[in-house]
Amino acid sequence: MFHRRASAARPMLAAYGRGYTSDSSRTVAYTKDKYPGIERSTALNQLSSEDITFFKSILPPTSVITDEDDLSSYNVDWMRKYRGQSSVVLLPKTTEQVAKALAYCNERRLGVVPQGGNTGLVGGGVPVFDEVVISTQHMNGIRSFDAASGTITCDAGCILEVLDNYLAERGYMMPLDLGAKGSCHIGGNVATNAGGLRLLRYGSLHGTVLGLETVLPDGTVLDNMSTLRKDNTGYDLKQLFIGSEGTLGIITGVSMLTPKRAKSTNVALVGLESFEKVQETFHMAKDMLSEILSAFEFWDHKAAGLVRAHHGVGHKDPLTSQYPFYVLVETQGSDSEHDMAKLNGFLEKLLESSIVDDGVVAQDDTQIKSLWSLRELIPEACSKAGAVYKYDVSIPVPKLYTLVEDMRERLAAVGLLGQQVEEVIGYGHVGDGNLHLNITATSYDSKVTQAIEPYVYEWTAKHAGSISAEHGLGLMKAEKIGYSKSPSMIHLMRQIKQLIDPHGIMNPYKYFPSTHQHQHQ
Structure with missing residues (x-):
């Protein structure tokens, strides 16, 4: 039967973003050297x-950073894979200041990189060469909140967790939850169309964002801060900027529909013997939990082992045995007795059907956080294991884990698994077909990269998947967009880019294939 073991409270997640010193950032090789084709x-x-x-004439002196040590954290991504050479970072506080800075850069033909919390995973938020970095970290005001509709309007630099805490006091919640919520900015979330843990329940930002305020490259402020859910007048221009990764302009304001905060949250963890049983569990969850199902996460035993190894005995498996696969199911609703009854019925059905052998149900908030930490700590555990190659793909659910198995076989066949490559793990969001494939290695090495790429992209394309489910393209996947988009689609996107940013100043070298093919060294 499902047991109710007490669990230790979750430790605070390690900070994303600027969690390193300027000295350590200098050990990161320049991106231009890693990608010599650029x-x-x-x-x-x-x-x-x-x-x-000029920049000091439109901004306070303290908002124009030129000191080399202070620049370091803006030039290097949090994973320490990409390092630019920007010699100035601007920290505007108002949309007007952003507009003046962009108009000037456009006239002077200076490359610009918009930067939020710098928590990206594909090199999209840091310079490649000497571009001007415009950070939104000082644009962090909440403009308004309508308690009747649940609509919040805020500056782009608001931290996701801060917004969620603000809404919690008013009975609402952000429809987006990420591991980097303590550092990431809502503007960056929108610019990358971040997915997160509860897309299954609340959908993507393409649906929850109601309006945007965006500064175009020539300094024009595109004020589309609508709070309406229905507006069929003309093209829905905000959709262009959701997921555009700073290549069309800088988002300075966001209007978003937020759901009511659940009065009842329940979490269960189950162990399973195969990915086929993970799929059976998901099908049954959709059938029996339907309207209260808010998250359905899975990870394999390799991921669980890394969390145990790098986060101590407090994060041992809460189940009686270790399993090849784990699934975390979360429900959110308004009636705790009703919701728990539905969850228990679902779990009993899993047992009766011999789909699972064991599981645990959280009995309080501390146990809920502890169970969630087993999933949320996986990315950090991978990073602590050494160099990590991260791939974020969406694949039809029946094939979701096959990529992990095939990659293990490939790396073993070329003699890398157990040598330079330590682990190949899979975890992610079954509810939206999003697999996070992580490959841990002793160091970043061209032999490992060449064994993984383009195989991972070819495999994904062959199975009608997307090479980027939620991380974006950035620099890492700019040359790979053709695996997911047709030449005609890429051509049309280039035309849109040319129309809005004719001088190509916005986040150059990212998002689109260049005329010079390059490969990560």
Whole structure:
């Protein structure tokens, strides 16, 4: 039967973003050296002392960063894979300041990289060469909240967790939950169309974002801060900027529909013998839990082992035995007795059907956090294991784990598994077909990269998947977009980019294939 073992409270997640010193960031190789095929655009000018003088004329001196040590954390991504050479970071507080800065950069043909919390995983939020970084970290005001409709409007630099805490006091919640919620900015979330843990229940940002305020490259402020759920007048322009990764402009304001915070949250963890049984569990969850099902996460025994190894005995398996696969099921509703009855009925059915052998149900908030930590700590545990190659793909659910198995076989066949490659693990969101394939290695090495790529992209395309489910394209996957989009679609996207950003100043070298093919060294 399902047991009710007490669990230790979850430790605080390690900070994403700027959690390293300037000295340690200098050990990261420059992106231009890792990607020697990338050439600095001759259409973009280099920064001059006159440019710095102008920026100081529109911003307070403390909002124009030029000190080398202070610049380090803006030039390096949090995974320490990408390092740019920007010599200035701007910290505007208002949309007007962003508009003035962008208009000037556009006139001067200076490359610009918009940056939020710097928690991205594909190199999209840091410079490649000497682009001007415009950070939204000082644009963090909540503009308004309508308790009747649940609509919040805020600056783009608001931290996701801060917004969620603000809404919690008013009985609402953000429809987005990420491991980096303590550092990531809502503007960055929208710019990358972040998915997160509860897309199964609340959908994507394409549906929950009602309006945006965006500054175009020429300094034009596109004020589309609508709070309406229905508006069929003309093209829905905000959709262009959701997932555009800063290549069309800088998001400065967001209007979003937020759901009511659940009065009842229940979490269960079960162990399973195969991925086929993971799928059976998901089908049964949709059938029996339907309207209260809010999350359905899975991970394999390799992921569980990494969490145990790197987060101590407090994160041993709460089940009586270890299993090849684990599934965390969360329900959220308004009636605790009704919701728990439905969850218990679902779990009993799983036992009767011999789909699972064991499981545990959280009995309080502490146990809920503890069970969730087993899933949320996986990315950090992978990073602690050494170098980690992260791939974020969406695949039809029946084939979701096959990629992990095939990748293990491939790396073993070429003699890398157990040598340079330590583990190949899989985890993710079964509810939306999103697999996080992580490959831990002793170091980043061209031999490992060449064994993984383009195989992982070819495999995904062959199975009608997407090479980026939620991390975006950035620099890492810019050249790989063709595995998921047709030439005609890429051509149309380029035309849109050319129309809005004719001088190509916005987040250059990202998102689109360049004329020079490059490969990660």
